[in-house]
Amino acid sequence: MSGIGCSNSGYAAMAGVLRSNGQQQGSKRESRCCSFQMPLHYPRFKKSDYESMPEWKLDCLLNEYGLPVTGDITQKRKFAMGAFLWPSQE
Template sequence: QKGGMESVSTRSSPKHDCGHFQMPLHYPRYTQADYEAMPEWRLDLLLKEYGLPIIGDLESKRKFAMGAFLWIK
């Protein structure tokens, strides 16, 4: 094609990732109490499963997980 917009179906560029976030099949169903008692290794696995950062101490990981996965009621 000359000029204009390129058709999506004819584009030959490779697929690009939209970042590191990965949506697993099931959304985690933990309560706030579950996160507050969850061991660090389990938090690390949960965050890794979703492609989220695993940084900071245990308390910051818990706060991050609760902010990411708990719905405000």
């Protein structure tokens, strides 16, 4: 299994400091925040990894990609496998 972090602080810090043209944000108009931050890497877990992944780790993974973190552990596993596994990996 590859490791994942539970915090988007690196992404949020970078997005909060720089605008697309590289200038610092200063005005209230420019301090809007979006709720979706695309992580740099696609998860590289196998089906067996998702089946044995603890709930807290599934929550972190889904939260990192801005996906819903609701339901019981079985629903979260099924959702994560549907979202991140290619048909050939199932």
